[in-house]
Amino acid sequence: MNMTFRWYGRGNDTVQLDQVKQIPGVKGIVWALHHKPVGEAWGKNEIKSEVDYIKSFGFHAEVVESVNVHEAIKLGNQDRESYIENYKQTIRNLGEFGVKVICYNFMPIFDWTRSDLFRELPDGSTALFYEKEIVENRDPKELIQTFSSYSDMTLPGWEPEKIGRIKELFDAYKDMTEEDLWENLRYFLEEILPVAEEAGIKMAIHPDDPPWSIFGLPRIMTGRESLNKLLSISNSPSNGITFCTGSLGSSRSNDMVALSAEFAHKSPFAHIRNVKIFDNGDFIETSHLTSDGSIDIKGVVKELSAINYDGYVRPDHGRHIWGEKCRPGYGLYDRALGIMHLLGLWDAFQTMKKENH
Template identity: 60%
Template sequence: MKMVFRWYGEGNDSVTLDQIKQIPGVEGIVWALHDIPTGKEWTMEKILEVKKQADEYGLNIKVVESVNVHEDIKLGLPTRDQYIENYKRTIEKLAKVGVKVICYNFMPVFDWIRTDLHKELEDGSTALFYEKDKVDNMDPMELVEEITKNPDFTMPGWEPERLEHLSNLFDAYQNVTEEDLWNNLQYFLKQIIPVAEINDIKMAIHPDDPPWPVFGLPRIITNKENIKRLLNLVDNPYNCVTLCSGSLGANPDNNVAEMVREFADRIPFAHIRNVKIYENGDFIETSHRITDGSVDIYDIVKAYHENGFTGYARPDHGRHIWGEECRPGYGLYDRALGIMYLWGIWDALVRSEQGGTSC
């Protein structure tokens, strides 16, 4: 297991590369060029700038999250081919600096959705919270209004240009079914995966968060059966999944450890985090500790260890603790604690495998 840490770039992240370097076992950053609009080809100049910054601290840049997929591709519009060509050229450039995994998603309109970015937990920390009834009964335009009037209500992964045209996007998706989305994903993958294979970069789709339809929009990467279908759309070892225990784990019917064991050879990138699910369908993100949430983090890490996982992993989201001011879910302290919890499980498994000898 190779540990990495998501970083939003100088001037955009409260966490510094110097701090990331001091977290035990972290080898690289998970990065993206967030200032380049979705669908545009990434420039070599900006890619090399990130590489230079990471190199100064001995951190690799082998995992990119995300090269976002333009909505025209998800909608299957005639304009998608140009955006796919831009995507191919970006893959080729990223290969030149040693990138090995591109994490992306195929969620219509929104990426991950929460209703409260600073919900207080019993210990006084705050975390990302999802109130199911509120989402089920909310007009999505109300959410945009909230974002517009409250600049603090921002979600990493949401591009401003999408929010500006939200009403038009909802109209565009009005008649798009899950099968349409599957067909459009397959069209995309059939063109992208051969380029990824030539350039030795694994395309790893991120599950939908939460793993069910929201605002009437179709969502398809939601469970074991659908992940299996995804991998069969283009049956190629470069067509992979970013297995996120928090996204999939928000649905208690999903057994994430079982998915790890079934899809181990197609998981180059793992997001390992915990969530606490309430009986009414609400959920909140917690510490990584098993007893704090509803996801069996120990069995998930054990499943990776059993299958000789040599891919990349990150602690994903964290709580906001000790008064830290940071991007919602992306502070330093709790994610660093999460890494140490994951290493603790991993090291114990290694020790056990070696019959009690030193690691």
């Protein structure tokens, strides 16, 4: 298990790398050029600057999250070719600086979706919350305004420039089916996977969050069937999954222990976090502790230990605790606690394996 920590960059994060350095067991920083407009190629000089800075703290910079996919590619329209070429060049440039995994997603218009960024939990901490009725009955423009204006820091997937284009984007997707979106994903992968192989990079698609349709938009990365369908598009070693327990696990139909046993070997990158699902379909993010949520985090780590998983892992969204003022879901304290819990489980299962042999 190669433990990492997601960081949003200099001047764009409340967390500093000298703080992350004090968390035992963290080997690498998961990063991106968050200031770059979606669809624009990442230049070598700006990549080198970020990688050198990360390495100066003793971390590797082998995982990028995310190189976002332009809407033209998802829509499959006439503009997609130029954006695919930019994506290919970004892959080549990242490969030159030692990047091994690129996380991406194929969610139309919106990235992860919540109704409340700071819902209070019984212990007084706050966390990201999804209230089904609000999302199903809320104007998406209102939601994106809420997300994009919460602070001066970027919130990937909820860029302010989308506000003015929201009607245009919805109109573009109004007749798109899930099969149409699958076809556009297939086209994209067939174009970029050979380039990724040459660059020594694994592409790891992130599941939809939550894993069901919102605002009438198609969503296709939702569970076991879709993960298998993704892998059937290409047997390229660069075609992989970002195994996110919180995204897939927010649907009760997804057994995360069973899915980890089935798909861990095709997941070069894993996000491990917990959510508590309520009877009406609402869910809230919790600590990483199994007993605090609805996902068997202990069972997931046990499955990873069973195959001596050597991919990259990071704690995913954390609560906001001890009065920390931070990017929603991405503070320092609770993610540090999550790392120690995950590494503790890993150490325990690895030790048990050795003793049993």
